[in-house]
Amino acid sequence: MLNGELTAALNDQMVFEISSAYIYLGMAAALERMNLPGCAHWMRIQADEELIHADIFYRYINDNSAAVELQAIPKPEFDSSGVLAVFKGALKHEKIVTSRIDKLAALAMKNNSFATLNFLNFFVTEQVQEEKSVQEIIDQLELAGNSKEALLFIDNKLAARAAATAPAAAATV
Template sequence: MKLSEKMAEAINKQINEEFYSAYLYLAMASYLESQKLKGAAKWMEIQYQEEISHAMKFYAYMNERGARVVLKAIKEPQKEWNSMLEVFEDAYKHEQYITSLINDLANLAMEEKDHATLALLQWFINEQVEEEANTSEIVDKINFVKDSPNGLYMLDRELGQRPAVTTTQGEEQA
């Protein structure tokens, strides 16, 4: 069964949001790298890869359902922050925003009785719980170490230990 025009349009918008998320996280990585926070920068680079994989999951789904993917311009992300804390606070707020968009897609799928899309979105709903929890935990840890250079150093090292994203075939990405 082919996707409705309304659902295809909504998923196309989400694909754009996922690519914007990738751009935003890469901009955050660049800022963190410029601040010599290489571990936090690596964490954000992996987050960038994860967002690309989310966009591609929607892309593949649209093709499976016979809908046309229409790529639109990706807006320029913010490029400056005042601190690592501000970067991760913004990342947390952004994940909350993405959660609201995924929930809107799920509501539309329920309205349209589109069970296949709802099944796909269940994966994204669960993923967003994890995304919000991860960024919130990092914000809490940054607040915990406050202005301690030693604490920040240890946290930066911890963030740099984040494992790379894997594809559905189990291959590592970046």
């Protein structure tokens, strides 16, 4: 059973995951306007992944007989002045997500909620990969500089990102 403090924090994270999807959807739209459909596709998959994460939190809260509390989703704010700015914004956002997940894990430990700590382990590990993947794209964009050919190559590469699916590990918690 989850206590009130932990339930509230898990609900906040669930809503934050939905908000993250909204941010990535906005980034995808900005990249579409830049005529970078591969980059936009990458961000849409990112948005889908965040909705999957929100669903995992939703199920965990419900599975523990706690109340799911929905909240308002704020309008996404990010720098859309160029493709590099968008991806740097995505990395900044992922670092915020990492910090939030770490705080949730600390809260689970403080409350001796070992099941919640085990549940959050997936997200702790996931965030390492999330930050790494966005950083790799930023590194490639920075190497490309002003080369339109290199940008088109990167865009084409990002178009190959596979659709997001719920991770097997998260389905078992």
